[in-house]
Every structure is written in structure tokens, then in C-alpha cells.
Amino acid sequence: MYKNKKLKDFEKVIRECVKCGVCQAHCPTYLVGKREGAVARGKISLAAALLDGEIGLDERLQEDISMCLMCGSCVEKCPNKVPTHEIVGAIRRGITEQQGLSLVGRGVSALLGSGPLMKTLSKGGALLSPLVLKKVPESSGLRLRFPSPLMKDRTVPQIAFRNLFDRVPEYTEGRPAKPVIGFFAGCSITYAYPEIGEYMVNILKAMGFSIYLPREQKCCGIPALSSGDGKLVEELAEANVKAFQKREVDYIITACASCNGGIGEYYKTMKGDCSEFTGKVIDFSVFLEQEGLFAQLAEMKKWQQRKRVTYHDPCHLKIQGITRPPRELLKSLPNVEFVEMERANSCCGLGGTFSVYHYEESKAIGARKVAGLIESKAAYIATACPGCIMQLQDIINHAGLTVKSVHILELLAEALAEQ
């Protein structure tokens, strides 16, 4: 049984905030509004006040607590590594427990039905039928992230007619001596970007690995975590750990940074030991480097007409320190001319369900990337998270640029296809 931590469990780390203010330089929501309530230091002071009984879950507090992308940028730079994103999660769950899904989660539960999502998607011009939509589980983060009525002018992912499970077998036999790779695809890849999942599987297959894509896997839980739905997170964690117990796997690979942060990092913080599962979770770029693929790619003849590509750091990789491998992968590709951009590591603004409730702020946070992107003169912005891809494309569209946001695996697949 895996259980979320409660606010009380964070008492010690909450007291470790020395109020130095470093977080102000790194908090995306602070930087667009310059309000102390939005920054980590402010939220931690509220958390302390909650613990001390000096304040209740009143409206202004809820608003401040809702102003967090849970991106972890502040934690990375905090001298005492106070885990504000986890503390915010605990307060949001507390709010839900006491008042139901209110403010932060308001609307989400009501929108869990298929109707609104269907509308959004059809507005986005998706190839869509009720039959397709039915395949997106009720508990999927996709439904939490894109409830339609709140999402005017929003670039939304299109639900693929044939999802990843329709395209890839549950088990693919590789070379006998090679390890078995469990593939945690996540909702976005499974339903909206199944081609990314296919690239992943094809690359692993070509490298000789056996691949296990269990059908029982569910949403990682990041959107539910963001909206304060603690019970749902617990159910999902339970289901996912179970899903990968059916077959012995050596690794559980992800091609979605958020999923990696969910099943790899967040589950670790839960009560109840699932280290056997989380210990196997690995980001695709880290795995491919470890298996020597980058060196092989670097040997390939560079294309004459290469794509100018820059990279966006997904928060869930950045805070784990995974910033080098994705870049190295891009640099090793024969079809890519890699350029760095300013503010490559600043958040895109999606933040779980943040952009649903704070779309204006979400857009403003994303817009901070535009100048750097233009300056880089890149034609593509590659990243390692489908959520970021979608948000980046939205930012690009709003800025009237022609840049395309892509998954690194798409570029890798292109390079390998030409071989």
C-alpha cells in the first residue's frame, strides 16, 4: 500500500527554509507576477503557519498554493533543498480532503466525463470518434490536463485513432542475452503521441532488447498530484507497480519526463516501499547513453542538410540533474545541428494541471522562452516530454513563429531510418 505523505510529515524540512529568497530567481510563477505569495519562500511560510495553526485553508492561501507548477526549480537551487513541490502537493491534498476538489481541483472532477474532452479535441481538429475517446481511461492525466471549457485558444494534443497499445504488442522478444526493458509509456504517448512510443520501441528492438509494454499500466499520477487528488495518486501508484510485476524486467524506461518524475521520483517519496520498482525507472536518454548508442550515432556520416535544433529542459528531468544526456544525444545525431538557447531550462508553464486554472500565467511563463528561441534561430525545439512538446507548440503558435516542437526520439528515428 503506497500512501502520500501529509503536511505534518514535512514539518522538519519546512523549518529548514532560511528565507534567503534564492527561490525568487528561479520560480516561474513568481517571475511573471512578482508576488511573494507565489514564490516557494512564501508558500513555505504559509505551510509553517498552517502547521502552527496560525492560519486555516482560507481562500487567499489556496490561491497562493495553486500558484505552483510543482516544477521543482526552486528545490534545485535551494541551499537546504526544501522540497516545496512536495509540500505544495501535501497542502493541495489537504485542501481536497477537507473541502473536496476545490479551487485547485475545481472543475476537474466534474469534467472527468468524456463530453468536454471530446469537444476540446474536436475543436483541435482531432481525428476523433467516441470510440477513440473511450479508450482514454477515466483516470488518465490527459483528462485532467485538458478539460475543454477552460481552454480557449489552446493547442491541444489530438487523440490518435490507433493508440500505442493498438500498434505495439505487449511483449516483443529480443536477443536472448539482452535484458528485458519495461516501457512505461504514459497517457500522452499512449493516446496522443503513439508514434513517439513506436519510435522508442523500434529503437530498443533494433538494439536487441526485449520490450514489455504492460496493458495494465495507468497514468503516472502527476496531473492528479498537481490537482490534489491524493486518493487517485495512490490508486495509480498501486496499479502501476503491479502492472510491472507480471514479468521480470531489468529496467522501466520512460520517454516522458513527467512520467519519469511521477513513477520514478514521486513514488519514492510515498509511504510504503516500492524501491524495487522505482529503482528500475530510467529516462530514455540516460539509458541510451549507458548502452553506448551515442558513440555509435557520432560515427554516422553527418547529413549535408542538417536541422537546426535547440533543446528545452523538461522540469522533471532538470531537477534530477538529467540535462547533459539529452543534449549529448542531440549533438550526436547526424541530422541535427545543435544550438543552445537562452532560458533553455526555464519551465514551459504547463505544470501538471496548472495551465488549466492559470492559463494566462501559464502562457506568460512560457512566453519567457520566446526571445531565446528566436535568438537561437532554431527550426526545431526538441525536448523529452510530451507535455512540454504540446505547451511549447502552444507558445510558438501564440508568438507566431514557425518553429516546430518535437520529441528527441522523432529526430533519432529519422536518423536511424536513413541508415
Next chain:
Amino acid sequence: MKKEVVEKLVEIVGKENVSTQSADKITHSYDATQEQHLPDAVVYVSSVQEVSLIVKLANQHKIPVLPRGAGTGFTGGSLPIHGGIVLVLTRMDKILDIDEENLTAEVEPGVITAELQRQVEKIGLFYPPDPASKEFSTLGGNVAECAGGPRCVKYGVTKDYILGLEVVTPTGDIIHTGGKTLKNVVGYDLTKLFVGSEGTLGIVTQITLKLIPKPAAKKTMLVQFASIDGAAQSVSAIIGAKIIPTTLEFLDAATIGCIRGKSSIPLPENCQAVLIIEVDGDPQMLDAQAELILSIIKPFNVLDTRIASTEEESEEIWKVRRIVSPSLRQVNPDKFNEDIVVPRSKVPDMIRALEAISKKYNVPIVNFGHAGDGNIHVNVMVDLKEDGMEEKIEIIMEKVFEAAVNLRGAISGEHGIGTSKAKYMSMGLNRATIEYMQRIKAALDPLNILNPGKIFIEEPSQSVKG
């Protein structure tokens, strides 16, 4: 706070920029001292007119006004110790002009220091003051505290770069000091009066800054010594040779003990002091200057020298300095961080005095900082949960300040006095000097509206209540 006052505030800045809600009071009750004092209201301003109207209103109702930037001061400068209106200037964050012909910039007080630096450096200009908090502190706050930083050895502190100010006085008038010219002797030098006045004499709403050409290149060196004396003598020898490096940072043995094994640059057991020396200027002269420095310090117990030849290597050296602060807590949970300053030739004496204090009271004291200008960051590391520690730390602090003052130094080099050092003011200044300062405050702010209770020890009757 009275309803009519809140209504007036709403009239001035709009409903969405005034709050009397608990959550907002809590999130505007602290600074980096970690002390907490709740205000009665929080107001976000966006223009000088708003600031002026609020201060006038506060005078009418005798309510304290606390100007606040990033709220990252170390001495309580922005704490609402008597309640009142916290007036937040973070949203006045526009760089209004960068003048490449006159080498000046006009900014609003909420501009982040490092952001201005990035913008001017893009066009080959330079704003030198570099407090450790430069990535998040505001220029308004830097002006209020007269912030310093490592580069001040060569380039001077904030006050050396302020040409003019727009200020809302404690009675709500809008005045302009100095101007856009380097020379200006019309009347009193009010600009200097406001820089470092810790928000007690006026609220800065616009700043005219002096810029200089950006140095073409820099060179960073890390030198390890077998003794702190070697490092200290080296500092004296470098300055004595008429060389002023951009920075001259030192780490003492206790500091090195905290970071040993954590830096990519190995710091062996026999390394008892580190100097980080940076020189800047014409790239052709830098190599020669670096060599000269190394030859000057050679006789002083040098164990190892490392010269960065790339930006990455320079970054690696600075990382050694940057991991210091986060590493201190492993010594003890509670840190008392003071920023005493002594004439630079007295740094070795000060270090010895600190070592004696550390030994006598049996508490770890970790020292690092700006050796080049004598500004030492003294970190007394204690566990306040220990019996009698609160009283003991008081005595230790007094001894530290006493030692600095005895060497003709001062109790604060760059953090200011605020609330945390007010009671030590008399250690370095005589009664007449303090009274002179107080008379200025009383004359300009007769009702004691602006940031009351700061710098000077309060008489019980002095304070106004919100």
C-alpha cells in the same frame, strides 16, 4: 487597520493590489533574518504617484510604512516590527533607459540587479556591484542597504554608481537628487544621504546609475595556502605591489573543512586557507598580471596554484566559493552571519581575534569573504537548542564587533544595521554622531512613519502603532 484607511488604499492602487488577508500578511512578514512580524496591510505599487499618496495617507493616520523589495536583507531592514503598511516595489521593475553615450542607466527600484547586469553587458557595458543575492535582490534594495560584493575591491560599492535618485520623502513629497552627470555640486549631496539609509529617510522610486565599459577579459586563480597568515600576507603583498584585483576572496581553515570533498578541485588536509583571485582588463595584459601576482605571493606558504584558462575552469573555481554557504549547516543548525569590516591590512589580526573567540567560547566560527577590502563574513555556528546558547551568542557577537572596532573597522560592511545590529551602533560611533543621525531622521520624518525602529535603538515612546 481602520476600514477607511483600507478603502483609501484601494482608491490609490486598486482593489487587487491591497490586501489585509492573513495569507498576505504572513508572506510579507519576514526577510532573510528569518524573524517574523505581521504587517496590517500589504500594498503593491506601480508608480511614484501611488507611493507618494500612500505615504501622505500614512502620515494622516500615523501608520508605519515599510518599503520592501525582494525582502532578502540580512538585518531586518524590511521587517514591519510595528505593523503598518508593507509597500512592495517588486513590480516597478522596468529598465527605463540604457544610455550608451553617457554610460548611464535609468531604472525602477524593482529591477533585479543581475538582470540589469545582463542587459548592459550585452552591449559592452558594466554595472559592477555584485552582492551574493544579485540574482534576486532589487536595485532599490541595493541602494537602501548600499550593497557590496566581491568585485567591490576594485570597483567600489553601490554608492559609487548612483548618480541620481527620485525619492518619495517620509512626508510624501517627490524629490530628485543628483542627476545624469558625473559632476554635480548643487547643494547638499542628498544622493549619498539616501544610499544606505535603509528605507528610513525616503522611498526610492527611480535610480540613475553610472555604468562603465565592460572589462574585455578576466582571469581567475585559486591559490591554496598552508596557513591563514600566508593568505593574509599575500593579500597585503598584492595590494602593496599596487595591484588591485577585481576580487580577492578568502576561505579560512574552518570553511575549507566544511567543503572538503565537495568541490571538484581537491582541497587536501594541509590546505589551511584559500584565496580566489580574479583580475580583469585587457586580455593581453592579464597573463602578465596573473604571473606577477603569483610571483609576489610565492614566498607565503603557497601549496598549490591553479589558473583558469577557460570560462568553464573559472566557473569551477567560483563553484568552490559558492558551495560554502550551503555547506555551513553541517557544522551546526543555527548560523549567526555578520559582515564586519576592518582595514585590509588588519585581516590577519581579525582572523586571529576570531580564532581566539572561537576557542574561548568553544563555538565553531567559520570565516570567509572579501579579503581585498577587509570585509569578512563571520559565521558563528551554534545550536540554539543548547542550554544558555542564546545568552552566549550575545556575548560572542559583542566580542566579534569589539575586535573589529578595535582594529578601526566597523560592525557592518555591506548588510546594514536594521534591527539586528541596532544595539551595537554605539560600539563604533560616539553619542554625538548617533544623535546627529537621529536628528536628521526626526527632521525629515517627524511622525516616524518610514520604517520605524530601524538602525537606532528605540525609546519605548518613539514608535507609532498601526
